[in-house]
Amino acid sequence: GENVEQHPSTLSVQEGDSAVIKCTYSDSASNYFPWYKQELGKGPQLIIDIRSNVGEKKDQRIAVTLNKTAKHFSLHITETQPEDSAVYFCAATRNSGYALNFGKGTSLLVTP
Amino acid sequence: GAVVSQHPSRVICKSGTSVKIECRSLDFQATTMFWYRQFPKQSLMLMATSNEGSKATYEQGVEKDKFLINHASLTLSTLTVTSAHPEDSSFYICSARATGVWGNTIYFGEGSWLTVV
Numbered sequence: 001g002e003n004v005e006q007h008p009s010t011l012s013v014q015e016g017d018s019a020v021i022k023c024t025y026s027d028s029a030s031n032y033f034p035w036y037k038q039e040l041g042k043g044p045q046l047i048i049d050i051r052s053n054v055g056e057k058k059d060q061r062i063a064v065t066l067n068k069t070a071k072h073f074s075l076h077i078t079e080t081q082p083e084d085s086a087v088y089f090c091a092a093t094r095n096s097g098y099a100l101n102f103g104k105g106t107s108l109l110v111t112p
Numbered sequence: 113g114a115v116v117s118q119h120p121s122r123v124i125c126k127s128g129t130s131v132k133i134e135c136r137s138l139d140f141q142a143t144t145m146f147w148y149r150q151f152p153k154q155s156l157m158l159m160a161t162s163n164e165g166s167k168a169t170y171e172q173g174v175e176k177d178k179f180l181i182n183h184a185s186l187t188l189s190t191l192t193v194t195s196a197h198p199e200d201s202s203f204y205i206c207s208a209r210a211t212g213v214w215g216n217t218i219y220f221g222e223g224s225w226l227t228v229v
Contacts, residue, residue: 032216032218034217034218036220041223041225042222042223043118043205043220043221043222043223044156044205044220045220046113046217046218046219046220049217089155089156094158097161098144098146098209098218099146099158099161100146100156100158100207100218101158102155102156102157103155104154104155105154105155
């Protein structure tokens, strides 16, 4: 199947610093790229998404960038807080439908 | 955002029995829902696409006779794990595509923990 690669697998930052998570995808038909935050024992929570006709999107402390030519997209979290600590997954749609291929996840730890 | 509800959140069943998990879209209609499985400390893997009024589409390696999917209405899809075995113990999560005011976005349920003993 088509792959989504996600890096890093773990990320530790000090409170107030920025965190960046990067993903690449291989399916040229992918046109929707959501990011999810998953806390232990819970389902994934959508935090931001971007579509293929947009290069950047921002929502308060969270931003996502997309380079469709290079097939990579990134999540940027600024002014991190301890409650941002969780596992973050990037995803890309498959075959222009709405099933998702997920990255392997990034465990983000924000220390006070 | 839109709400996708799963029930039960946790279930324990005996080996050899069947268990049903429900996925409901609470404030929108979903012609298509998706079922994923997630093992501890791993990513989500798509099991099948649930289509309202028609047969589900299963991913390679997923047994359709073991994981029965029914999508009888625009707000409900069910996953039945038949003849469950301990290796079926996992976190099962559904998602649905919300359109209209939700902007064509994919939302996930809270997941269902299945433990087979």
